Amino acid sequence: MHSQEDYFLLDLSVSNSDLAGVNLTDAAAVEDYIAQQARLQNSKVAYGGYLEERNLYQRSQHFKNESIEERNIHIGVDLWTQAETAVICPIDGWVHSFKNNDSIGDYGPTIILKHKLENHTFYTLYGHLSLESIKNLKTGMLFKKGELLGNLGNSSENGDYAPHLHFQIIKNMETYKGDYPGVCSKSDLNFYMENCPNPNLLLKIKN
Numbered sequence: 001m002h003s004q005e006d007y008f009l010l011d012l013s014v015s016n017s018d019l020a021g022v023n024l025t026d027a028a029a030v031e032d033y034i035a036q037q038a039r040l041q042n043s044k045v046a047y048g049g050y051l052e053e054r055n056l057y058q059r060s061q062h063f064k065n066e067s068i069e070e071r072n073i074h075i076g077v078d079l080w081t082q083a084e085t086a087v088i089c090p091i092d093g094w095v096h097s098f099k100n101n102d103s104i105g106d107y108g109p110t111i112i113l114k115h116k117l118e119n120h121t122f123y124t125l126y127g128h129l130s131l132e133s134i135k136n137l138k139t140g141m142l143f144k145k146g147e148l149l150g151n152l153g154n155s156s157e158n159g160d161y162a163p164h165l166h167f168q169i170i171k172n173m174e175t176y177k178g179d180y181p182g183v184c185s186k187s188d189l190n191f192y193m194e195n196c197p198n199p200n201l202l203l204k205i206k207n
């Protein structure tokens with residue numbers, strides 16, 4: 001969506017002491033913090049978060065269940081920039097499924113593409129899109145590399161986050177449709193690291 005110089009690495013992990021002063025439950029506060037970092041870095045798109053352990057999810061029941069270990073390790077990459085920014089398809093793919101995952105803290109509008117490279121099938125997930133992005137989609141539709149897949153949603157439609165794309169590679173979709181876990185618990189990490197390799201394999205952001 002931009003050239004290499006437009007990306008800067010953003011640390012949203014529990015070890016970033018800067019975040020102590022940011023209300024992570026407030027989408028607008030997070031958006032302001034990221035915009036401020038972008039100005040400091042003279043850059044446009046904050047990215048990062050693969051295998052990052054985060055406090056970001058503690059507000060949402062979506063990631064908590066008293067009987068289950070907390071899910072707070074992020075297994076995709078996030079690209080933070082303005083709402084409505086175009087999301088460009090990184091590789092040819094067919095629409096596997098799409099859905100508006102509309103609980104607070106969830107993905108909001110989400111698209112999953114299916115890809116074939118030589119004999120390998122794998123999937124990519126695009127979360128926190130605008131509602132418009134999934135309006136005229138059909139399962140099986142082909143998107144070519146470089147085509148407009150959708151646009152970033154705002155906090156009223158994207159699960160109540162500062163605008164960003166959650167991008168994740170998934171080898172085995174299991175039985176999921178329009179959804180797939182984007183964070184996991186420590187005890188499931190080995191499985192998810194294997195099933196969801198580093199998204200930068202496709203994005204190739206340097207830094």
Ligand SMILES: [Zn+2]
Nearest residue numbers: 076077078166
């Ligand atoms: Zn994410």
